[in-house]
Amino acid sequence: MTWIDRTNRRVADSSFGRYFRLEHSGHRKERKGSRFFTEIRAGLATLISLGQKHSEEYMLCVGIVQRDLVTATAAIAALTSFFMGLGANIPIACAPGMGLNAYFAYQVVGYHGSGPVPYRLAVTAVFVEGFIFVALSILGMRQWLARAIPASIKLATGAGIGLYLALIGLTYSAGIGAITGAVSTPLDLAGCKPEFRDEVTGVCEGYKLRNPTLWIGIFCGGIVTAFLMMYRVKGAIIAGIALVSIISWPRPTEVTYFPYNSEGNQSDVQQMEHVSPTNLWENSQHS
Template sequence: MDRLFRLRENHTNARTEILAGITTFIAMAYILIVNPLTLTAGGATGMNFNAVFIATALGAGLVTMAMGFFVNYPIALAPGMGLNAYFAAVVMSSHGAITWQIGLASVFISGIIFIILTITKIRQILLEAVPESIRHAITVGIGLFITIIGFKNSGLLTAMYIGKDPAKPFTAFGSNDWLLQLGNFVENKAVLLTIIGLLIIGILMVMRVQAAILIGIILTTIIGIPMGVTNLASLHNAHWIPQFGDMTVGHLNFAGALHAGLLTIVFTFTFVELFDTFGTLTGTAAKAGLLDKPDAKKKIGQAMLVDAGGVSLGALLGTSTITAFVESAAGVAQGGRTGLTSVTTGILFVLSLFLAPLALIVPGEATAPALIIVGVLMMGAVRGIEWDNMVYAIPAFLTIIMMPLTYSIANGISAGIIFFVVLATANNFAGGKNKVHWMMWILAVLILLRFMFIDLNV
């Protein structure tokens, strides 16, 4: 294992890597149930729940193991949240014009586009084009994004309606009709369990206990049993053998996609995936100290190629876009530094095909504290931002703040790029010497097109 994953060279060992892989899996395990629920939408999309479950577990397992073996990075991949919701929304809102088979064909094509962009090294140029301060801001922003996920999943953060129309949806933070408030931990046992889990992990980390995050998740899950939050129902009358006969492998309708607004759908998947993956890969790799290595550019290119191939593979298996997961940071925080972490996570995803009821008993209230702690750990990158230089400080701040407030990694990166290009150019006219890479101009144009023609909530 040391020769295959270069453990000693990365100052780690097999035990640490395996524990980190388990931690990442537990933090991501929610996708096994959330993705099928999202894509099937109660039967509205026509997709089969069990088929999507198998595609989710198998796709996440295979692509994550590929990341470990071929790139030696501790980054896990699975069907991405946001893109799966967009996928379901497109199918449901088309009133039959766009079937799930057409949607999967569009996802497959976006994966091919990514492979081409990666082989031609266009995606890798992003590492050189994006200023260091913005790269650090991406890491911090993702940390806050992960924290918001933890708060949201646990009920620690809720929306309170103060307007006149109860049916009016919550559309913005601090709007006139809605306010954000702290969840009720006195009456809501789920919120209380999250706070207990947060204290457990925090205490273990202060005491420098190894595998603090993993132990915290397990202890919180156990404590949740008498509280009635951890649901053991899935263990009764459970189907421990996967129903492979339900799978929808290769059900792609390319002909139908050509007549159903293919360009718009593919462009959306491609654009959002581009920034989400770039942000997650660089942010997680930076946290693991992998971007400081001499072969960082080559490795990021390989990681992007695995990610691109995973997009198309996921579509073939029958699920929406497979992408790098921000929860990979949980494993990195646990000490994961090599591909052994990813291989461990991937194996657990494959095994979850047979142990799904056991894997799914871990409640969101047990993983939420881990995500919040990861946010704390990723905040350290804020020290690398040039706060005294407004050319970098303003774009970096917007990158950070837009991710959690708009619930989108892509929106944060987009804001940072646009403002950097404009401010750096203005400063140059005033006698400054800020280098603006040509790729940044291209990205700025693409971002403007996205703002004009594509749903910004994706």
């Protein structure tokens, strides 16, 4: 028995293990396969997967919408995930749906309030919606509504969300840059360096599938992780993410995440932090 197994047993024998119904805790509803270090690895993998890459456009957005709103979003995700595990004992990470937030901001309210619904009314509707969902949860109606949905729709919804996330992971904005939008077709093969992309359409004008970062993501982030999972290596997802992060860290390489430009230099980011939202707005009006 290794020290990991001994630690898992000690934690399971404690009140902490009985509360979370870990394996060998003695709880009448203990969960098989739920061990202390297993849950720690799963939590770390979920935390790393939830992390998003911040680009220069994101930093400009932060300067405009103020940091307290971004901090509130992160705090809500941390708080709800904590209570989901503490109260419901369910290993699910909770976070605001950024796709729904984008729909709310750009379609309902509109850019700078140009949408059909005033932002005060829209925010009030979201506030009331929260109380409605709490009431439905207390009365048990949410479970009834969930059971009323046909199983085929539930499976199709999961598959659709998975395909949507896979599509995002293949794009340039938040993925490895294997595909991009096109003019004549919905998607086009990409994988070129930024200097070979059209500034207007974003389509690769040449040198497709020759971006080194693309192959780092495919082999180190995808194939290596798949092999580790196939051989049941513990922490396979964390190892794949860590491998890509380590390779992308050194600056004087073709695959670095911190190139010697405005996006990679920390000094430029610090200068952006001192730019006030008023100056950004005035500059955008004169440009």
